[in-house]
Amino acid sequence: MASSEVTRGWIQSIVNASLSEGVFPAALKEAVVRPLLKKPGLDPADLSNYRPVSNLRFVAKIVENAVARQFTQHLEESSYLDPLQSGFRPGYSTETALVALVDDLWRARDRGCSSILVLLDLSAAFDTVDHGIMLRRLEGLGLGNTVLRWFSSFLSGRTQSVLAGGQRSSPRPLTCGVPQGSVLSP
Numbered sequence: 001m002a003s004s005e006v007t008r009g010w011i012q013s014i015v016n017a018s019l020s021e022g023v024f025p026a027a028l029k030e031a032v033v034r035p036l037l038k039k040p041g042l043d044p045a046d047l048s049n050y051r052p053v054s055n056l057r058f059v060a061k062i063v064e065n066a067v068a069r070q071f072t073q074h075l076e077e078s079s080y081l082d083p084l085q086s087g088f089r090p091g092y093s094t095e096t097a098l099v100a101l102v103d104d105l106w107r108a109r110d111r112g113c114s115s116i117l118v119l120l121d122l123s124a125a126f127d128t129v130d131h132g133i134m135l136r137r138l139e140g141l142g143l144g145n146t147v148l149r150w151f152s153s154f155l156s157g158r159t160q161s162v163l164a165g166g167q168r169s170s171p172r173p174l175t176c177g178v179p180q181g182s183v184l185s186p
Contacts, residue, residue, distance in 0.1 A: 022149030054181030
């Protein structure tokens, strides 16, 4: 048996066990964060000029991909997504959102209505997601107990360490937010 077949079988066992038991493997929950300069020429002494890039284990991404495919299919088939939802959907973009917005504005104008547009950019919004609220929202989407247990397991017990200048910090717990660099995160 070729080593690629053995590896494929091993990974498939991990994915199947994770999904059937509703548990995300603890060994896959640590991220190594590397600070990268946002643009060349920025002052490297200014910490705000860096963005954190999280590196996760490749097996974690394979498990997450399996969940992402099934979860997206559930959302599409259950009509939980607004037809105009453009973010984080294949075939949609900021352009499709902008076209829908401009269309709404023109329709309002044609009816003689005034429009006000308020735009918000919530800094580090995905870093502050409350896990309990997120799990309750997922429950409201009609997910079964095993799936909810899997998402709870996926979010809990996560750690990250920082690798900079050849030095790695000790792991620190992540108690809120969604894992950066994850297939299931924005």
